Amino acid sequence: xxxxxxxxxxxxxxxxxxxxxxxxxxxxxxxxxxxxxxxxxxxxxxxxxxxxxxxxxxxxxxxxxxxxxxxxxxxxxxxxxxxxxxxxxxxxxxxxxxxxxxxxxxxxxxxxxxxxxxxxxxxxxxxxxxxxxxxxxxxxxxxxxxxxxxxxxxxxxxxxxxxxxxxxxxxxxxxxxxxxxxxxxxxxxxxxxxxxxxxxxxxxxxxxxxxxxxxxxxxxxxxxxxxxxxxxxxxxxxxxxxxxxxxxxxxxxxxxxxxxxxxxxxxxxxxxxxxxxxxxxxxxxxxxxxxxxxxxxxxxxxxxxxxxxxxxxxxxxxxxxxxxxxxxxxxxxxxxxxxxxxxxxxxxxxxxxxxxxxxxxxxxxxxxxxxxxxxxxxxxxxxxxxxxxxxxxxxxxxxxxxxxxxxxxxxxxxxxxxxxxxxxxxxxxxxxxxxxxxxxxxxxxxxxxxxxxxxxxxxxxxxxxxxxxxxxxxxxxxxxxxxxxxxxxxxxxxxxxxxxxxxxxxxxxxxxxxxxxxxxxxxxxxxxxxxxxxxxxxxxxxxxxxxxxxxxxxxxxxxxxxxxxxxxxxxxxxxxxxxxxxxxxxxxxxxxxxxxxxxxxxxxxxxxxxxxxxxxxxxxxxxxxxxxxxxxxxxxxxxxxxxxxxxxxxxxxxxxxxxxxxxxxxxxxxxxxxxxxxxxxxxxxxxxxxxxxxxxxxxxxxxxxxxxxxxxxxxxxxxxxxxxxxxxxxxxxxxxxxxxxxxxxxxxxxxxxxxxxxxxxxxxxxxxxxxxxxxxxxxxxxxxx
Amino acid sequence: xxxxxxxxxxxxxxxxxxxxxxxxxxxxxxxxxxxxxxxxxxxxxxxxxxxxxxxxxxxxxxxxxxxxxxxxxxxxxxxxxxxxxxxxxxxxxxxxxxxxxxxxxxxxxxxxxxxxxxxxxxxxxxxxxxxxxxxxxxxxxxxxxxxxxxxxxxxxxxxxxxxxxxx
Ligand code: SF4
Ligand code: SF4
Ligand code: FES
Numbered sequence: 001x002x003x004x005x006x007x008x009x010x011x012x013x014x015x016x017x018x019x020x021x022x023x024x025x026x027x028x029x030x031x032x033x034x035x036x037x038x039x040x041x042x043x044x045x046x047x048x049x050x051x052x053x054x055x056x057x058x059x060x061x062x063x064x065x066x067x068x069x070x071x072x073x074x075x076x077x078x079x080x081x082x083x084x085x086x087x088x089x090x091x092x093x094x095x096x097x098x099x100x101x102x103x104x105x106x107x108x109x110x111x112x113x114x115x116x117x118x119x120x121x122x123x124x125x126x127x128x129x130x131x132x133x134x135x136x137x138x139x140x141x142x143x144x145x146x147x148x149x150x151x152x153x154x155x156x157x158x159x160x161x162x163x164x165x166x167x168x169x170x171x172x173x174x175x176x177x178x179x180x181x182x183x184x185x186x187x188x189x190x191x192x193x194x195x196x197x198x199x200x201x202x203x204x205x206x207x208x209x210x211x212x213x214x215x216x217x218x219x220x221x222x223x224x225x226x227x228x229x230x231x232x233x234x235x236x237x238x239x240x241x242x243x244x245x246x247x248x249x250x251x252x253x254x255x256x257x258x259x260x261x262x263x264x265x266x267x268x269x270x271x272x273x274x275x276x277x278x279x280x281x282x283x284x285x286x287x288x289x290x291x292x293x294x295x296x297x298x299x300x301x302x303x304x305x306x307x308x309x310x311x312x313x314x315x316x317x318x319x320x321x322x323x324x325x326x327x328x329x330x331x332x333x334x335x336x337x338x339x340x341x342x343x344x345x346x347x348x349x350x351x352x353x354x355x356x357x358x359x360x361x362x363x364x365x366x367x368x369x370x371x372x373x374x375x376x377x378x379x380x381x382x383x384x385x386x387x388x389x390x391x392x393x394x395x396x397x398x399x400x401x402x403x404x405x406x407x408x409x410x411x412x413x414x415x416x417x418x419x420x421x422x423x424x425x426x427x428x429x430x431x432x433x434x435x436x437x438x439x440x441x442x443x444x445x446x447x448x449x450x451x452x453x454x455x456x457x458x459x460x461x462x463x464x465x466x467x468x469x470x471x472x473x474x475x476x477x478x479x480x481x482x483x484x485x486x487x488x489x490x491x492x493x494x495x496x497x498x499x500x501x502x503x504x505x506x507x508x509x510x511x512x513x514x515x516x517x518x519x520x521x522x523x524x525x526x527x528x529x530x531x532x533x534x535x536x537x538x539x540x541x542x543x544x545x546x547x548x549x550x551x552x553x554x555x556x557x558x559x560x561x562x563x564x565x566x567x568x569x570x571x572x573x574x575x576x577x578x579x580x581x582x583x584x585x586x587x588x589x590x591x592x593x594x595x596x597x598x599x600x601x602x603x604x605x606x607x608x609x610x611x612x613x614x615x616x617x618x619x620x621x622x623x624x625x626x627x628x629x630x631x632x633x634x635x636x637x638x639x640x641x642x643x644x645x646x647x648x649x650x651x652x653x654x655x656x657x658x659x660x661x662x663x664x665x666x667x668x669x670x671x672x673x674x675x676x677x678x679x680x681x682x683x684x685x686x687x688x689x690x691x692x693x694x695x696x697x698x699x700x701x702x703x704x705x706x707x708x709x710x711x712x713x714x715x716x717x718x719x720x721x722x723x724x725x726x727x728x729x730x731x732x733x734x735x736x737x738x739x740x741x742x743x744x745x746x747x748x749x750x751x752x753x754x755x756x757x758x759x760x761x762x763x764x765x766x767x768x769x770x771x772x773x774x775x776x777x778x779x780x781x782x783x784x785x
Numbered sequence: 786x787x788x789x790x791x792x793x794x795x796x797x798x799x800x801x802x803x804x805x806x807x808x809x810x811x812x813x814x815x816x817x818x819x820x821x822x823x824x825x826x827x828x829x830x831x832x833x834x835x836x837x838x839x840x841x842x843x844x845x846x847x848x849x850x851x852x853x854x855x856x857x858x859x860x861x862x863x864x865x866x867x868x869x870x871x872x873x874x875x876x877x878x879x880x881x882x883x884x885x886x887x888x889x890x891x892x893x894x895x896x897x898x899x900x901x902x903x904x905x906x907x908x909x910x911x912x913x914x915x916x917x918x919x920x921x922x923x924x925x926x927x928x929x930x931x932x933x934x935x936x937x938x939x940x941x942x943x944x945x946x947x948x949x950x951x952x
Contacts, residue, residue, distance in 0.1 A: 166847035168854040177850075 004070040019061035019072055020048050030074055031083065031112050033090075033197045034149035035062040038252050039158060042150050045090070047112065049082045050074050058082050080116070087117035093128040094198075095144045103199030106212035109147065133178045135165075137711045138190045138256060140207050146176055146200035155195050159253065160186035161382045161402030176200075185715075186402070187375045187695060190259040194244065205260060205707050206242045219246060220605040221595040222258040223310040223588045224701060226505045227354075227376050228597030229254055233262070233589050238610050240265050240589060250354065250601075255375035256711060257695040257702060264571065264704035265587055265612070271572050272613025275582040282582065287614070291628035294581045297538050297564050298326075299629055304527040305332040307542035308569075308700070309507030312593025312605070313652065314638065315585070315618030316509055317645040319542060320516050321634035322622040332517055333524035335506045336550025337469055339776075341523045342478035342676055345485035347514045348505035349668035350598045352464055354380050360500065361460035364392045364453070366484075367416075368468020368504055369399040372695045374598075377466075378402075392457045394419060394450050396470055396690040397762060398755035407457075409450035410757035412688045413470055413776070417444045417678040420483040422451025427458065427490050434489035436675060440482065443677040458491040465493070467503045470690060473551060475776055478676040502598075503668075509596045514669040516648040525552045531559035542618070543569035543585070545700045551691065554743060554774045568621055571700040583625075584615040591617045592638070594652055600665035602655045685741070685777035687726070687761045692717075694764065718751030720772070721762040727752060730780060737783025741775040748772070750783070792827050792834045794841065802841060812842045816852055820859055829860040857911070864907040865900040867945055870924040871933075873910045876917035881934075885921055886910060888935040892942060905945065 003012045006028050013022045018041070023030045033045035043063035050061045053071035058079060061072075073079065091113065098104040130143035148167070153176065156165040162185050165178045193203040215234040222229045222243070230249035234242045240262045245254045264270075274290030275282040285293070305327070307319055323330055335348075350357075357363060358380045371378045381391050382403040390406035393399075398410055411419055421444040424437055457463055465488060471480050485494065485501065493500035513521075524546055530536045532555070539559060546556035560578045567579035570587045588595075590611040595603045619641055623633050635641035646653040651666045696702060696712025703709065720739075727733055727750065734752045738745055739761070756762050763772040772778070794802065802822070806815045819838055820830065827834050830853050839846040853859045869889060873882045886897060889908050893901050900907040916922045919931025923938065930941065 163845040163847055166851045168850060170855045 002066045002068050002070075004066050004068070004072065006072045007074055013066060015066075017066050019050060019052075019059065019064050019066055019070075022066050023050075023061065023072075023074065028074055030061055031108075031116055032062060033108060033112075033147060034151060036151055036154075036195065039151060039154040042154060045147065045149050046086050047083065047090070047116075049079060049086065051076050051079050083112075083116040084118050087113055088121055088123070090147045091117070091121060092123045093144070094147070095127070097145070098199075101142070101145065101199035102202045102207060103145075103196075104211070107199060108197040109145075109199075128172060130175055131177075133176075135178050135192065135201070136186075136189050137707070137714065138204050138260060139192045140202045140204040142200055142202065143176065144200075145198050147198055148174055148176065149197060150176075151195050151197065152176060152192055152201055155192060156186070158386060159191070159379060159382070160188045161379075161385075162186045187256050187371060188253055188379065190256045191245075191253045203242065205263070210236055210241050215241060218589065218605075218607045218609050220589055220608070221508075221597075221603040222254070223508045223595060224258045224261055224699065225255075225374055225695070226508055226510065226598035227251070227374050228508055228595055228601065228603065229258055229376065230603065231258065233609060235609050238612055240609065251376050251379075253376060253379060255695065257375070257708060260707040260711070261701050261705045262589075263707050264701045265589060267571070267704040267706070269571050269573060269576075269704040270587075270613065270615075271567070271569060271576070271582045271584040272615065273584060274614065275579075277580045282576070282579065287583075287624070290581050290583055291624060294566050294583070294625065295628045295630075297566060297580060298540070301537035302535065303327045303330045303538050303540060304531055304536045305330055305540045305542065306336075306524055306527060306544045306546060307332070307334050308544040309334055309505075309509050309513055310588065310699070310701070311509075311543060311585075311618050312588065312591055312595055313509055313512050313645065313649070314593050314641055315591070315622075316512060317516060317648060318619035318622035318635070318641060320648075321641075321644060322626045323520070325626045325631035325634050326629040330520075331522040331527060332520055333522055333527050334513055334517065334544070335521075336524050336544065336546055336552065337473040337506050338477070338523060339473055339475050339525065339551065340477035341521070341526075343518075343671040343674040344478055344481045344503065345671055345674045346481060346501040346503055347669035347671065348472070348503045348510040348598075349514075349600060349666075350502040351499040351668055352502060353599045353601075353665075357381075357464045357466075357502070358384055360462040360464045362390055362392070362457040362463045363466065364457040364463065365395070365466045366393075366454070366468055367395045367413075367470025368466060369395075369397070369693055370466070370468070371399060371401050372693050373468065373504060375695065390457070392453050394453055395468070396688070396757045396760050397692075397753075407453045409453050410755070411448060411450045412757050412759045413474060413690060414681060414683070414688055415448045415450070416471060416474065416480050417476070417483070418446040418448035419451045419454065420444075420480060420487065422447040422449065423455035423458070423487055424451075424483070424490070426452065426455035427487065432490045432492075434486045437486045437490060440486055440677060454487075458487065458493065462498060463488075463491070463493050463500045465500050465502060467501075469504065469693060472503060472506075476676075476679055476681065478674060479678040482674060482676045483678065505598055508598075510598065511596055511600055511666040511668055512649050512652075518669065524550065525555055528552055528555035528559035531563045534562070536563055538564050538566060540566045540568065541575065543571075543700065545571075545573045545575050545703075547575050548573055548700065548703055549698055551773050568618070568625075569700070570615060571704045573700045573703060583621055584613055585618040585621050586611045586615040590615065593617070594655070596649070596652075596666050600651075600667060602652060602661050602664055602666065604655060604661075683777045685779045687722075687759060687778045687780070689741070689761045689763060689772060689775050689778050691763050691773045697764075717753070717764070718749065719764040720748050720750045721753050721756050722750050722760065723756045723758040724752040724754065726758045726760075727780075732780065732783055735783060738781045739772065739778050740781045741772065741778045743774060745781060746772065750780075792823075792831070792837050794823075794826065794837070798822060798826065799841075806842070813844045813848065815842060816844065816849065817856075820849070820853060824859060829863045831861070863900075865905050867906045868924075868926055869906060869908045869938075870911045870914070871908065872912070872914040872916075872920070872922045872924075874913040876913070877921035880920040882921040885923070885933060885935060885938065889938050889942075892939060906942065 002015045032048040048061045049058040051073040132141045153165045157163045168177045192201045218233040222231045230246035232244045276285040276293045385403040393408040488494040564580040568583045651664045696708045835849045839849045914922045923930045923933040
């Protein structure tokens, strides 16, 4: 610790802290442009000058570490003069066009010019001209306003990992530039506008439409991925204008998916009022008419319920209450990516916080395109990488991570048992074992070399295992996860306080879903099969789109052609075309509600935006539905509902009672006795199908967002991809091919990439690949040679 | 080398670079010398050449671009076979560098920074060449010509022409 004096006041900070940080942490205001708490120090703007007693020139406080007994002054006449000069210098080339600048009203440069600048400039010469850049779909540039603080450059380098921005030329010709064709490659590009302290980099979608002071701010939680970032929704009236990160929350950034999905809130695709199908057409109806019709279709019927995990915890719990009240025998499904419904040794959710994952000795990613799946967790891993900490990976593709991976291997999904067995072998040869490991090992005849990558990562004191969708959606997932569980036990990474088992969930609220629906959940695929087989009379889809998402699109289509659909949700999507009744439920921006993220972190949103149209919070819709079907309403208000919910997750009650959310984490479900041995999977198909997740196209909200769809086009790969050698071995090459699966034959264009594992058919879930998502294996029958 | 061709380092160059890299704590530190080599091999640093350097050293293309654009001695455009760099800094200016540049440009029919249509000569102005004792100085490719005069430059140009471009 170091003790020093700031403006005569004695303070103590940890050694090595910069003067600026010491000031900031003690509420002393020092102006700065180039400093940013999340970025490396560049010290190039000189705005942060302070006076240090005994020094003969002012010190740049952002890059000067504190020293024992240092006496710092931030408000002397000399310093005020220095700041005035720095401001004058920074504004030399600035166009001074605040009235037409989006940043105006929320701009560091403007604020400081008022607070620290002089009212006029002595500079009368020509100003520098600058070229604007194409930085992708979300950032617009006005480079004349740039003050060369290089925050954007450091962001691209250190956070996005793309390094595609830089400073060209020097002195008066200096300019910030992006390598244009590559500049939009970051899934975090929206943060550039936030990070630029002036109006040089601006948010493109909200450009020229609103002013900072017109906004109302609503704090809420992003539900677009299990990370559940804190978001600040900025609205003008009822219209969402922007989504921004919340200062001081665990993640200072937002990904482009969470940030730009907002145009879906006002998309044409929203269900805004109750609708009922009449003579083949969906027509607006009153709530009563819609509930009557739903009642006719559902009363006394065998019903399958499929919902999405993005609802608030209250909404989800109300689904359970409604089901118990009116369809006590109904099975429900909420995970469109799970084929194996046996309990998993460790269920979906994290046992570590993202901070712990950043700090552990080793991180290993198994079968996940983490940059797409959890962009901000990927960002944390990149931060690790910048500090020289290892991250390893095994998967069906060398997914792009924008960081250097310390060791990796590409494998086919059918190799997973052999990979895990190889790792077990290695650790047990070193004398580390767990009860049951020998039996598991004996069930697998082969060993796959990729297992070394896994075993090596487990050797340290701490290790975070991030298990992704390739394993979660595997047909033999329970056995694989049991194997991984044994491995983690054997290596001491499954103990209280040092638990590295993390299964990346499908969506938000995984812990609550496990406890509230564990006993009645089934696979969505099974529900569709029952519907097609005449064992169900109706399907209720609550915010779920099994045709657009997940692994069962063709099964879902078949089922929907057999039984009527009651659709409840905020977005209609393509699937709305089959609905008999549509009931609008409010978007996540429009509810008072509780959300649990993958770490078990709880957030309660209390300042919702008013719903547009007639949408009501999901729990109210559920209660009305129960009533319409003749049941007693399980909960009449939020208090009653929350009382009932406490049974599913008692931690929630603590938070509602105002316990600090930092102190509570909802634990992940564990099934210690979920023993499953790998089955021998014989397949008459020689290719494994892996379906690719795209953050721009997955989920109803994303598909209803034109902004994300447009960005998705830029990021799209071919819909079906294979390793060139796998094709070459069949005497074929890139082009049109006929693919055979258990669903029949299917013709599609197959592109090639070296970074896909040989033997894998990599498919986008949408587009021409469409129905291929339903299958796990395929063969090529013929095509272009 | 035409700009469309993919530049490639020769095996000998690759070996030299590999040796050079071992002298620094990291490959990025070898960027300046490797850029000089690339410029020597390919005449100028096209985008393709910069990509080659980035790949060879395993550094980001942007890091290469930043260095190339920072230093004026790295050229992103092809030059004539003879690059005539006239120092116009204080010492040379006082000794007639400005008139010298004007004369050379007239003689060649080009402006400063341009290349003659036959691709033989490029004239540029540079900052202090560090040879003020011999001001004005003209650097012709890698050779200094001190106390240069319009006449000595005419002679040099004529000689180069008569050699038909054999630099
Ligand atoms: S564009 Fe903005 S962030 Fe980038 S250097 Fe200029 S002022 Fe800084
Ligand atoms: S990382 Fe996930 S939770 Fe955070 S903004 Fe992106 S989609 Fe939303
Ligand atoms: S903040 Fe210190 S120099 Fe920019």
